[in-house]
Amino acid sequence: SRPSPEVVTEWVSIAQENNLALKAQRIALDVSALDIDLAKSGHLPTLDASANLGVSKVSGFDRADSSSIGINLSVPIYAGGGIEAGVRVAQANYVEVSQAFEQTHRSVVRQVRSSFNDVNSQMSVIRALEQAVISAQSALQATEAGFEVGTRTIVDVLLSTRNLYDAQRNLSGARYDYILAQLQLKQAAGNLTEQDLLAINSALIN
Known part of the structure; x- marks a missing residue:
């Protein structure tokens, strides 16, 4: 069956949201943006509040002798250009991470498009090979019928049998390649599930 959705741009959109490599790069990009904000915050003044309470003992009782509340404003000064x-x-790190993100994005889109095309291409191959198997079966039946009436030899039967075997083997290989292309497409899109793997495993066994 055709991949669902049937439009490659929809698969690209799914990958942009769900691909694990893109998610990781997006998180790294967000973190590097926060690093810039943190570095810039070194320029900003800070305001600290403090409170003190002096206590002394008089005849076994605690007594508050003094109390104070302080507010301290710290303004960073230029310190050798460190900030x-x-x-x-x-x-610079943000630029580097951003470039890595774009590179990963291009790679994912390219992989999605390639896998999508592989799925559709393998479908065409399978249809052609299914017809080849049908033709080989018909040819074998005709050869066996000819052998029974003496118009074909046992060698002809063996050759027709081998042709059918080759056609069936090629069809099995194409079906395997189709399943692999489906796996690669779902993996690139980031929506490969355990259920997909179980279904594919069942298809390979059967």
Whole structure:
């Protein structure tokens, strides 16, 4: 059967959402963007609050002698370009991760399109080989009939039998390639499930 959905662009869309390699690269891209924000935060002032309570003992009782609340504003000063250097490093890393993401994206799209084409191509091959098996079966039957009436030899029967065997073997190989192409397509799209594997295993056994 044809792959479902039947349009390759829909498979590409599925892969963009579900492909595991793309998901990992997307997370790495988000993390590297946060690294830039963290590096830039070194420029920002920080506000800290503190509270102190002085306690002394008088005749066995605790007594609060003093209390204070403090607010401290820290403004980072230029320290040899360390903060700027950290920002540049984070930005350079983001560019590198972004390029890796784009490369992975192109690779996934290429794999999806190739696997989709392989599935459809193998379907055409299977249909042609099914007809070849039917023709080989008919040829063998005709040869066996001719052998019975003496118009064909045992060698002719053996050759027709081998031709049928070859056609059946080629058909089995094409069906295996079709199943493999389906697996590769689903894996590239990121929607390969255990149920798919069980169904394919059953098909191979049968």
